[in-house]
Amino acid sequence: MVTEQTTLSNLAVEVENLERIYKIRGSKKEKNVRKELVALKDVSLQIKRGELFGLLGPNGAGKTTLIKILTTLLAPTSGWARVAGYDVVKEPGKVRTQINMVSGGESSGYGLLTVRENLWMFSQFYGLPSKEANQRIEALLKIVGLEDRIHTKSSDLSTGLRQKMNIVRGFLTDPQVLFLDEPTLGLDVGASRDVRHLIRNWLDQDRSRTLLLTTHYMVEADELCDRVAIINQGRVLACDTPSALKQQLQRDALFEISVGALNGLAVPTLERVPGVRKVASEESEEMTVLKFILDEDAALGGVINKLTESNVKIVRLDKHEPTLEDVFVSLVGRSMAEVEKEGSNGDGK
């Protein structure tokens, strides 16, 4: 069936100058101090029907906030968004007939119902014929390897298996636009692969289906998504196909140098070495990994000199092809792990 909307627009999601501000109440002492937190700032995006679109960003970037707005759970502070041709603020009821959503990393569901009952109930809320629903439930459970648990009470499932059940719930109602918020968060390698497999299959079966997922796994975004938006502190910094994003760094020289201790050598000092564009550092217990974006290979000599001058012991040196991680570093100036570490320190969590 061709709906009015499919003929009007081939855009599944349209976002224009979207902004979301959270008002945060201070602690008990400063009750009247009202802080504002800008979770999304001037976000504009267009996602075509048939696309697998990824939102990539560190903790607190605003990914979930954007999904909540697009799924009608949260009102934007300003700007507008349309999903499947309908305005999320003015026509939430129509948007809801076209979408479904699953968030990973939480175990929702009615624990007293079995896996089948949970899924069947949701299919009924979406008006699916019962028989068709049961067939689909079985088929989908098989894909994620949960078919032998169909009669298990969902409270008896492990967190990961419950998440699989919830992912099946998302696909079950066959939405026009499906939102998956960190679908593979907390899943083991095999389960993540099952889920990615399900995602690709579902999209390949019908090219009018659209899927938006968020992740902070670079590799997942790279391998899976048709297009990726890199988002940090509520802003979209870049939006393109993974290969086009990496292409921009193709001319640069990317090196990863593992060193013992930095001996007080500061990262900005390294950035002042001629030919060095960006340096990001990731510290682990024994080692520090320095990621360099250089204008050209020849600049490496200066870097090595600087390190040896400061008595920094080089453990390992790699040159590599650009990854989305490097794209993030080149846009933000720090690696995603660093940003997340700062964020959690700043919040005092």
Place this chain on the structure above:
Amino acid sequence: MQNISALNRSESWRSFWMATWLGWQIESNWTDPFLFAVYSIVKPLASAGILVVMYTVIAKGNFNTPIFPYIYFGNAFYIYVGAVMSGISWAVIDDREHYKTLKYMYIAPIHIPAYWLGRGVARFLTGSIAVVITIAFGALFLQVPLDLAKVDWPLFFVSLFTGIAMLAMMGLILASITLLIAHHFFLIGEAVAGALYLFSGAIFPLDVLPAWLRPVGFAIPITYWLELMRRSLVGNVAQAFPTLSHFSNLQLVGILVGLSVIFGIASTFIFRFCDYRARERGLIDRVSNY
């Protein structure tokens, strides 16, 4: 246009029926049927028992005054107030805090108020059992006057139906407000039911209240409903108190229907307002950290 209204109707129906199914699964999810029996039979009898003991002390064992059936029926039907109102509003807290499914219900193409009403049905049914048991117990063992041949059945069913609809509307209002409030007010349903217990003439006539508090009782539809339930079952006894005795049955039904309609309309607006505010403030998937 016709298509859309048909769609909406089926949307409301399936929301209601599936919610009823879910509510029943939750309500009957007792691992131990014995506990279930205790809960649904002994609890109402115990609370009726307390009332009877208190009455016995105060009235020195005189069960033959009209005040005894007045209290007994008022208390019995008041079971519905707690069951229906908190049954419906509890669904919001349960879905949001416990099952973490409120957001998934919210983004489904369902009619949320119809869904909440459905979630209250199971509590209505178990409440009905409690009401019947309480009344039967009173009639059999406590000399509560009840002659089934003299019951005004049409009045009984009209009043019961209207009253339950009215309680359901009050439940929707509470559910909407629950969207906006934090977890530690989770007893809002019980709290409101408890507060209204004193003002709705359930266990004593409004005349007992100080004059300046009586208007509260007159504004609450439950007051008229309880009076109607008593009159339909034991006619003359209930008219022994001046407060409502100058109203005819028909007038009381009129007032009850009128107030129910007002509450129904109010519930629509309150739901829309709370729904709007909840989405503005991001409260639909909020989980309190306890």
